[in-house]
Amino acid sequence: xxxxxxxxxxxxVSLVSACDNNSCISGTEITAADLSLSVTGSPTKMLNFxxxxxxxxxYVLCKDNAGTCEEIAVIVPPATLANQAALSAKSxxxxxxTYTYYLDTLIQPEDDDLFYIRARTEGENLDSETVLITxxxxxxxxxxxxxxxxxxxxxxxxxxAVSGDGLTMAxxxxxxxxxxxNGGEVTVYNRGNDGWEKQAxxxxxxxxxxx
Numbered sequence: 001x002x003x004x005x006x007x008x009x010x011x012x013v014s015l016v017s018a019c020d021n022n023s024c025i026s027g028t029e030i031t032a033a034d035l036s037l038s039v040t041g042s043p044t045k046m047l048n049f050x051x052x053x054x055x056x057x058x059y060v061l062c063k064d065n066a067g068t069c070e071e072i073a074v075i076v077p078p079a080t081l082a083n084q085a086a087l088s089a090k091s092x093x094x095x096x097x098t099y100t101y102y103l104d105t106l107i108q109p110e111d112d113d114l115f116y117i118r119a120r121t122e123g124e125n126l127d128s129e130t131v132l133i134t135x136x137x138x139x140x141x142x143x144x145x146x147x148x149x150x151x152x153x154x155x156x157x158x159x160x161a162v163s164g165d166g167l168t169m170a171x172x173x174x175x176x177x178x179x180x181x182n183g184g185e186v187t188v189y190n191r192g193n194d195g196w197e198k199q200a201x202x203x204x205x206x207x208x209x210x211x
Contacts, residue, residue, distance in 0.1 A: 035128035056119035149177025
């Protein structure tokens with residue numbers, strides 16, 4: 001399947017070579033807008049991208065870097081759809097693909113980035129419309145690490161330590177919210193594919209009721 005680009009609309013033509021019924025439109029154009037790229041944020045530091053599958057061999061999530069594609073990920077759709085020789089009408093392009101991107105860098109409120117999806121088939125590319133992410137407007141992607149039992153005046157985050165490989169983090173709390181604990185606690189997190197995950201809460205072996 002060969003894609004032909006019409007500039008500046010970046011349309012794809014001749015995706016359908018023949019029509020056997022009224023729902024098939026010969027020479028259907030597929031444009032950047034047809035990819036319907038959208039994004040939502042979720043804690044902690046996750047961007048959830050979704051777009052319409054237009055029958056490409058694969059898709060590249062790009063972050064714009066001075067006008068070029070900084071490749072974030074390559075997403076291969078299910079073979080049953082990706083290997084179609086042709087598509088029917090635009091109304092049939094209803095399959096949605098998704099990808100969750102974990103932001104592993106320090107984000108400042110004033111930062112913003114442009115993202116887009118690049119659909120690739122047999123050497124031809126179609127770029128979606130760009131989505132501007134202004135991080136201060138995506139409050140949900142900024143997570144908050146809370147103690148196991150939150151209470152007032154705990155001084156959570158009094159000290160934070162990160163291991164040399166960046167995969168383990170410890171956060172101290174001066175006053176535990178657990179009335180059975182004598183003193184504070186330390187919450188340990190490990191960093192996995194889905195961000196930071198709580199692994200353990202370390203407390204004193206001396207109970208609050210002990211003299």
